[in-house]
Amino acid sequence: MRLCFLVEEHYRHDGMPVEVIRQLESWGHQVDVVRPGGSLLRMSEAVRAGSHDAWVLKTVSGGPGLPLLEAAAAVGLTTVNDVRSIRGVRDKALASAIGRSRGLPVPMTYAAARPELLIEIPESEFPLVVKPADGSSGRAVHLVRSPERLAAMLPVLAGEGMLIAQPYVPNSGIDLKVYCVGGELYATERRSPLHPDQGAHERHVPLPAEVAAIVDQVGAVYGLDLYGVDVLLGPDGPVVVDVNDFPSFRQVPDAAAKVARAVLELARTGSAVAAAAFVSGVTGVSGGGRIPERSFGGGVPAAGAQPVPSSAAVEGR
Incomplete structure (x- = not known):
């Protein structure tokens, strides 16, 4: 496959996505890297229809990469995540309105x-x-x-x-960060930016079933396939305080390979999650399709979840 990664200057040396790009190239795929904040872009040439199997965005919110990704989507190119879903979470005011209207526990x-x-x-x-x-x-x-x-x-x-x-949601000063990659959920805890004196170190932790259900719903509501969710365990239960497309996936075991496989699968098939979300509510249209179920808890399948494709099935595409 031929893939295009849009990588902001802020992330040009970051393990995510640099390690994912290296993994894809080691499997024989071609990866072109575009730095939208550090290059003069010829827009019509950059988004030629058919020139890439998929485009992947790793930029800061508000950076110049998202308009370029939207231009790629406008000429029919596949994007990871779906570009409408990215827009829906990068604007935090919009994300709050969408989430609360769809029943998510958002402040x-x-x-x-x-x-x-x-x-x-x-x-x-x-x-x-x-x-x-x-x-x-x-x-x-x-x-x-x-x-x-x-x-x-x-x-x-x-x-x-x-x-x-x-x-403010009263909490212990520890944020729960849950990552979704390849249909699996992984939980980590880390010190809250609001409580810098808290002594917690980031580490992988078990994922409570109640939080897993909420994080799964986040993906369905916003139409995301690769994402992270910041959750606070408040006095009235879990609260979603932030949603990120293509996060760092820190503490996820074998993260680079897992993300690379997910990117290839989405490049091949597109996003069923996004398609269902934009039929069933994000666009305001009633009705809708079934949201695919996920696995959670470090690879333990949820009831009825479809198996995640093996590396052998995906890497050679």
Whole structure:
């Protein structure tokens, strides 16, 4: 297969996707790497129909890669993930609206084009978590404990563009990060960016069944195949606080090979998850197809899940 990876400068030396690209090339596939933030692009030439079997995006939210991926999709090229699904989670205000409307446990979310508008949020909602609507990798995430503190922070927030604010969910200071790759779910825990003094180290942990069901639903709602979900275990149960397309997959065993196999499978077949999601609700159309079930818990199949293709079945394509 011939694949195109759009890799932002921020990730050009990162293990994900560099190790995935190396794995694909070791299997004999051709991988072209385009750096949308560091190259002058001839757009019509870059997205020639039929020139690649699939395009894969690994860029920061708000970076220049997504429009190029959308251009590729517009001429009929396969993208990993589906480009509509990526847009649906990269805008965190949009992601919140979609998630809450589809029954996901997502906090109430306020959006403001200017930080001073956040002052209108009732005092009863504090403390707040305030972050950019196009943020990623924990950038510019603030725990704001009072309206007075918010007023003092307005100059800091002024350069962040569209902002979102959510009521803080009391928690232990440990985030649960769940990754979906190749139809399997893997859970890790890590220190929360809101609690930098917490002494936790990132490590693989068992995946509670309740969280697995929610993360599986996240994929179905947004139409994602490769994704990560940040979950807080709050006093009222698990809460989804962030969704990322093509995350780091840290602590996932044999992550590069697993992601590479998933990319090849999606390049070959397209995304049944995305197709079902955009029929059954993300587009606002009622009805819809069946969402494929996944496996979870470090490779233990969920009831009724389809088997993940073996490396021998996928690598040679």
